[in-house]
Amino acid sequence: MTLLEGILLWLGVFSYTLAVGLLLWALVFGREKGHTLSRHLVTVGFVLQTAAIAVRWYHTGHAPVMGTYEHTLLGSWFIMLLQFMVYRWYPPMRIAAMVVLPFVLFMLGQGIMSKPEMVPLSPPYQSNWLWVHVIFAWIAYGSYTVAAGMGVVYILRDGKKEWRFLDKFPPQDIIDDLVLKTVVFGFIAHVLMTGAGAIWAHGLWGRYWGWDPVETWSLLSWLTYGVFLHLRTTMGWKGKRAAWLAIICYVSIFITFGGVGFISGLHTPLL
Amino acid sequence: MKPLWQLLISRKFAVWQLLILILILLAGIIFPDAQITTSRLFLVPAALVFISILACSIQRIIRRDEWETEPAKVFSVGEECFSGSSQKSSEVVKEEVAGLLRERGWRVDATRSEGLLAFQGEPGFWGSMVFHAAMLVILIGVTLTVLSRTVTGFSITEGETKDLMAPGVVQAEESLLGPVRVPMRLTLQKFSADYVEGTHPVDYEAVLWVEESGRQPREVVTRVNRPFSSGKADIYMDKYGFAPRFVLTKDDGTELSDYHYNLSVLDGKEDSLELPEIGATVTVVFFPSFKLEEGNTVTNVSQEPTNPGMVISIAREGQVVVNRVFVPLGKRVRFEGMSLQFAGWRFWTHFGISRDLGVNWILVGFLTLVVGLVLRFAYPDRRLWVRIGEEGAGCTVAMGGHGGHFAALFREELTMLGERVKGVL
Numbered sequence: 001m002t003l004l005e006g007i008l009l010w011l012g013v014f015s016y017t018l019a020v021g022l023l024l025w026a027l028v029f030g031r032e033k034g035h036t037l038s039r040h041l042v043t044v045g046f047v048l049q050t051a052a053i054a055v056r057w058y059h060t061g062h063a064p065v066m067g068t069y070e071h072t073l074l075g076s077w078f079i080m081l082l083q084f085m086v087y088r089w090y091p092p093m094r095i096a097a098m099v100v101l102p103f104v105l106f107m108l109g110q111g112i113m114s115k116p117e118m119v120p121l122s123p124p125y126q127s128n129w130l131w132v133h134v135i136f137a138w139i140a141y142g143s144y145t146v147a148a149g150m151g152v153v154y155i156l157r158d159g160k161k162e163w164r165f166l167d168k169f170p171p172q173d174i175i176d177d178l179v180l181k182t183v184v185f186g187f188i189a190h191v192l193m194t195g196a197g198a199i200w201a202h203g204l205w206g207r208y209w210g211w212d213p214v215e216t217w218s219l220l221s222w223l224t225y226g227v228f229l230h231l232r233t234t235m236g237w238k239g240k241r242a243a244w245l246a247i248i249c250y251v252s253i254f255i256t257f258g259g260v261g262f263i264s265g266l267h268t269p270l271l
Numbered sequence: 272m273k274p275l276w277q278l279l280i281s282r283k284f285a286v287w288q289l290l291i292l293i294l295i296l297l298a299g300i301i302f303p304d305a306q307i308t309t310s311r312l313f314l315v316p317a318a319l320v321f322i323s324i325l326a327c328s329i330q331r332i333i334r335r336d337e338w339e340t341e342p343a344k345v346f347s348v349g350e351e352c353f354s355g356s357s358q359k360s361s362e363v364v365k366e367e368v369a370g371l372l373r374e375r376g377w378r379v380d381a382t383r384s385e386g387l388l389a390f391q392g393e394p395g396f397w398g399s400m401v402f403h404a405a406m407l408v409i410l411i412g413v414t415l416t417v418l419s420r421t422v423t424g425f426s427i428t429e430g431e432t433k434d435l436m437a438p439g440v441v442q443a444e445e446s447l448l449g450p451v452r453v454p455m456r457l458t459l460q461k462f463s464a465d466y467v468e469g470t471h472p473v474d475y476e477a478v479l480w481v482e483e484s485g486r487q488p489r490e491v492v493t494r495v496n497r498p499f500s501s502g503k504a505d506i507y508m509d510k511y512g513f514a515p516r517f518v519l520t521k522d523d524g525t526e527l528s529d530y531h532y533n534l535s536v537l538d539g540k541e542d543s544l545e546l547p548e549i550g551a552t553v554t555v556v557f558f559p560s561f562k563l564e565e566g567n568t569v570t571n572v573s574q575e576p577t578n579p580g581m582v583i584s585i586a587r588e589g590q591v592v593v594n595r596v597f598v599p600l601g602k603r604v605r606f607e608g609m610s611l612q613f614a615g616w617r618f619w620t621h622f623g624i625s626r627d628l629g630v631n632w633i634l635v636g637f638l639t640l641v642v643g644l645v646l647r648f649a650y651p652d653r654r655l656w657v658r659i660g661e662e663g664a665g666c667t668v669a670m671g672g673h674g675g676h677f678a679a680l681f682r683e684e685l686t687m688l689g690e691r692v693k694g695v696l
Contacts, residue, residue, distance in 0.1 A: 126474075191644065195634065200496075204509075208416075216300050227289045227293070235286070
């Protein structure tokens with residue numbers, strides 16, 4: 001990690017942390033000003049994180065797709081990007097940052113604690129399909145994260161009228177629809193991720209599927225979200241049940257990235 | 272037969288099938304040695320999913336327009352968003368509202384005496400069909416892979432020529448569709464491995480001279496991630512290593528052997544080779560770029576072979592005759608009236624060969640899957656009704672509808688649409 005990248009990233013982390021604090025203050029004490037300030041800080045943090053990624057990209061000569069640090073750096077950036085997109089689709093959902101931001105901070109913390117050394121892109125990674133694979137992986141994981149975050153909000157608010165700060169969120173049935181929309185978005189990105197990964201694997205190993213732990217977990221999580229979509233769209237599992245499902249399904253994503261990816265390494269060993 | 276059909280098209284059954292697949296995958300992860308995912312335990316439910324998808328798709332087409340024949344239901348589906356009255360005649364209102372809805376992309380059925388019915392989401396229906404068709408294409412692809420996939424490979428050293436049809440060169444795995452055949456002669460002209468700072472690999476490149484029956488001989492430059500094809504087979508580079516040249520000579524000058532030996536491991540690790548001419552086993556640790564430290568310790572400073580050397584041990588009949596002697600390039604080690612010279616080195620590389628007739632099906636399946644999903648959810652099924660009744664010289668109007676998957680978001684849209692319809696009244 002270069003000094004400039006480190007400064008930018010730590011300032012970004014600081015902005016996100018301050019934003020979480022302000023958001024909490026705004027929600028608990030009903031201070032709208034805190035809410036606005038928090039939103040600005042999130043934007044500043046996102047710009048700083050983007051700049052940190054750009055600096056790293058410039059120095060390594062490749063997109064940050066190698067190793068734990070780079071995965072968490074790019075992954076958390078995509079989750080934030082999706083959070084911004086949700087703002088745009090439906091501005092009242094900006095409050096979901098209360099759930100998404102701590103998760104992003106957790107990811108960045110995990111990345112920073114790993115080895116942030118800068119290495120050139122090794123030959124197995126030199127494939128355009130890798131970019132497609134990684135980008136859609138993060139779009140998928142980001143979408144599922146946002147969906148799970150909204151599921152948490154739905155459940156927290158369900159039947160708790162005394163929690164006034166939750167009134168800031170849109171009506172429950174709208175959250176329910178947004179959970180579905182973000183899951184669908186993630187599900188489509190998941191297909192693209194898997195397809196691009198299959199093409200990459202075929203060029204590299206002469207096979208499109210190898211049943212390694214990451215691949216198997218990825219298929220498992222895709223099927224899990226397939227169950228979600230089936231129950232939600234054809235069997236009427238809405239509201240609280242759908243919110244719980246979004247959270248339960250997310251466990252499989254958490255294991256795919258946070259568990260299998262870190263424990264057994266990235267897919268099959270490369271050349 | 273009917274109960275079986277009902278089971279296959281049942282939504283609950285579909286969910287149970289997915290859950291069973293998930294459980295099997297989970298078992299496959301927990302017990303990797305059991306190879307559950309390639310066993311019948313996995314293939315049988317996967318085949319059942321195939322049949323079920325097929326049955327569901329047929330059922331969807333059969334029942335597609337069924338609901339439209341029940342006016343009592345369709346004119347009350349979902350929520351009513353507004354009701355009002357107009358001084359205009361019911362015919363005029365019907366025509367004007369129908370025009371407004373058509374402008375906004377609704378397919379309008381104005382033939383009903385109760386009023387208007389409007390629909391959106393036809394591409395969504397076909398999206399669902401495309402999605403299910405894509406799943407079938409993928410499952411066909413997987414079946415073709417199971418039937419046809421065969422993997423093999425061969426190693427080749429720089430300067431070496433290999434006829435891949437010669438006996439023993441390529442040991443192909445048998446698949447249900449027979450072994451892979453690659454009628455080709457290959458010469459590895461050059462191999463290079465580039466590193467940054469001697470430690471981080473950035474490029475592996477092999478230059479091959481390829482002679483193939485029915486084609487002009489040609490030069491092929493291949494890299495990791497850049498396979499080349501021959502017929503139905505894909506040939507991809509997947510390993511490389513160093514092949515030091517060992518020259519075994521008697522003290523009287525008689526040469527006993529001279530060949531390159533492909534070391535299977537890179538620097539810092541032991542490899543061993545046999546010298547059958549003298550019944551000896553040679554243990555080698557290869558250093559692509561060595562540095563002699565204090566106390567005669569050898570370390571490797573780079574993966575690039577700029578200054579190669581080896582630590583050699585030789586054993587004959589269970590007795591160690593040379594114990595960990597360092598031999599730089601060009602030097603020799605003497606033992607029992609002979610010498611073994613490290614006379615040079617070359618690269619060797621390994622190519623995998625695979626044939627998989629399912630791969631194109633899989634890729635087309637993935638692409639179609641995305642198209643189906645996008646259509647399915649970008650155009651959700653929406654139904655809208657406008658009940659128009661006579662009231663004196665004017666009429667009463669009520670509007671409502673139902674918005675498929677995103678009912679709450681549709682309700683907001685419907686409220687806005689209701690405002691536009693009020694304008695017409």
